[in-house]
Amino acid sequence: MPAKPRPTQLALPVEHFHEPRRPDCPWCGATRLRPRKRDTFPIDECVDCGHAFQNPRLTPEGREYHRRAAAAPPGAPTFRHLRAVARAILPFPEPESWLDVGTGTARFPVAAKRVFPYTSFDGLDPTRRVERAWAAERVEEAYIGHLTAPDIAARLRGRYDVVSMLHHLEHTPDPRAELHAGLAALRPGGHLLLELTNPQSVFASLLGRWWHPHTQPTHLHLIPPANLLVELEYEGCTIVTLDRHTPHTPTDLARATTHALSRALPAPATAPFTATATLLDRALAPVLRHTAFSNAYWVIARKG
Structure with a gap:
């Protein structure tokens, strides 16, 4: 009996999983592109606006393949981190209704409910995981699909x-439309x-x-903070928070060690190196989160 394909293997030739390469930036339309990463899932960067994007990008079938191949979402945020995200809304009026987009199994609404116990949380996700979240009473209403779909949008x-999108825009084909x-x-x-x-983290x-x-094939876009702020302000929003430091997740060295060594060594042999890198990540985090090494950012925008 032939062996089943490993999660990192493609069941079809790689060209069946990629769209044609595009010659321009999907964010600003400029044609001056430079390679940011070159391998099976190449990333280009726009010289003019700094937007980085998978080019050529995976087809919907390719993205679904890699989503299913992953045993679990890589680097899932901790409950403590999710609660800190929710607390960022505390300076504003207490919300009555909150939609979490790309909610999955609704881990974020569960954490946010600890901060806002009287808020009604709904969840939207393209997979049926949100149905299971609704059945477990993690959200009050569950929507399956995409926010840009005409029926859901209406x-x-x-x-x-409040509408939250936590590491969601990176995975969408058209983040501006989302x-x-x-x-x-x-x-x-x-x-x-x-x-x-x-994407401007020094770690990059x-x-x-x-x-x-850079290693995640379902990351279609890496959006610099300045691009996002300009777009939101153009849409009439007021930027009330830009936090480049608090959201930092100390996993860069450990993940890089795992990715780099997994191709050469069996998993048990990489464990000591990954453990050391994890300790280094955590030891450096209090300092690095306040520098250009920070690997994530928050934006809170008020609709006009």
Whole structure:
């Protein structure tokens, strides 16, 4: 009996999983691109605006393949981190209704409920995991699909005080359209809460192809903070928070060590190296989160 394909193997030739390579930036349209990473999942960077994107990018079938191949979401945030994200909304009026986009099994609504016990949390996800979250009473309403789908957009328009997207925009084919759909779901004066990978982190250039966001085939976009702020302000939003430091997750060295050594050594042999790198990540985190090494950022924008 032939062996089953390993998760990192493709069941079809790689060209069946990629769209044609695009010659321009999907964010600003400029044609001056430079390679940021070159391998099976190449990443280009726009010289003009700094937007980085998978090029050529995976087809929907390719993205689904790699989503299913992953045994678990890599580097899932801790409950403590998710609660800290929710606490970022505390300076503003207590929300009555909150939509978490890309919620999965609704881990974030569960954590946020500890901070806002009287808020009604709904979840949206393209997979049926959100149905299981609803059955477990983690969210009050569950929506399967994409926020940009006309039927979902019409149902959710103007319903929420807060819409959260935590490491969601990076995985969407059109992050600008997703952003606009999130704003449409807000009531006037509501807040859009975003957490994204920081492509300008020093770790990105220091670790190169082994930096974790560079190794994930479902990361289609890496959006610099300045690009996001300009877009939100253009849409009439007020930027009330830009935090480049608190969201830092101390996993860069450990993940890079795992990725780099896994190709040469069996998993048991890499464990001591990964454990050492993990300790180093945690020891350096209090300092690095306040520097250009920080690997993530938060934006909170108020809809006009």
